[in-house]
C-alpha cells in the first residue's frame with residue numbers, strides 16, 4: 407500500500423468521522439470482504455463473524471481519536487477486528503488455539519461446485535489448505551495477507567516476539583505449499 | 596539447505612519493513628543465496644496467483660451491508676441539542692446536583708430563618724401600632740407603657756398602687772376613661788387612702 411492510497415483512506419475516514427456517509431461507504435466497500443474473510447476464518451461461525459464485522463467498524467468510529475495518522479487504516483482496522491475476535495474467545499472461554507483442525511473447519515469450508523471454474527476451484531483448494539494450518543500460523547498468515555499488517559504489528563497484536571511471528575509465517579507458507587502439492591497444485595518448488 | 600536469513604530478513608523485506616540499508620543488504624544476499632532467491636520468487640508468484648482477492652476474500656450479504664451501513668452512518672438525532680443534558684441525566688449527575696443545591700438552599704434558609712422571623716415580627720408590630728394609633732415606643736418603655744396599659748383593666752388596683760406615677764395627676768387618658776367606664780357599670784374602685 408503506497409503513501410497516496412493511505413492518504414486517500416485517511417481522508418475518507420475523516421469524512422466518515424465528520425458524519426459524511428460517503429466516507430464510510432467508500433472504506434466499507436473497499437475493506438469489508440477482507441475483514442469479513444479474516445473474522446470468518448478466525449471464528450468459524452458466519453453469524454458471529456457478521457456481528458464482529460459490525461462491531462469492528464463501529465469501534466473504528468468510536469475510537470477514531472486513537473487512530474495513529476502514520477499507520478495504515480487497514481492495519482488499524484485489522485487490529486480492531488483481531489482484538490474483537492480474541493475478546494470473543496476469551497469471553498466464551500474457548501481455547502481456540504487448542505481446537506482441532508476438524509472443529510475449526512466447520513462452517514468455514516468454501517465448497518466449490520462440481521462445474522466450478524478455475525477460480526472457484528482454486529478458492530476451494532486455498533481454503534482447504536488454510537484449514538489444515540496450525541491456528542497461530544493461520545492467524546499470522548491472514549493478518550499479513552488479508553490485512554497487510556506489518557510483522558512488527560502482528561507480533562504486538564499476538565503478544566509474541568517478532569521472530570516468533572516471522573517463524574509462524576514461514577511455517578504457514580511451507581505448509582500451504584505442501585497441502586496444495588498434495589492436491590495437484592505445484593508452484594516453483 | 597534452508598537459509599535462516601529468509602525468515603529473519605526475507606519476510607520483512609516482502610512486507611516492506613526493512614529500512615534503506617537493510618533492504619540493500621538483503622537484496623545483495625538474495626543475489627548470492629539460492630534459497631532466499633527461490634523463496635522470494637515463489638512467494639511473489641503465490642501472491643499473484645494463489646493469495647488473491649478471488650481466493651482469500653469473503654463476500655458479505657446485501658442484508659449485512661445494509662445493517663452495518665445503517666449502524667455506522669446513523670445521523671445525529673434531533674435531540675442532539677440536549678445531548679449534554681441527556682448525558683448528564685444518564686450519568687446521574689442531575690440527581691446529585693439537585694441534592695447539592697437542595698442541601699445548600701436548606702442551609703441558607705436555616706441560617707436566615709431567625710432574621711426573617713424577627714424582621715416579620717417587627718413589621719407586624721409596626722402595623723399593629725399604626726392601626727391602634729399608639730406610637731411605637733422604645734424597647735425600654737414597653738413594661739411601663741404598653742404592658743401596663745394592657746394589664747390595667749384586669750387589675751386596676753394593683754396597677755394603680757404598683758405604679759408610683761399612677762397616684763399623681765398625670766393619669767393616662769386610657770386609665771381615666773376606663774375607670775369612668777367601670778363606674779358606669781357599677782364597679783367602684785377601692786380607695787386605699789394614701
Ligand SMILES: [Zn+2]
Nearest residue numbers: 598600628631
Ligand atoms: Zn539466504
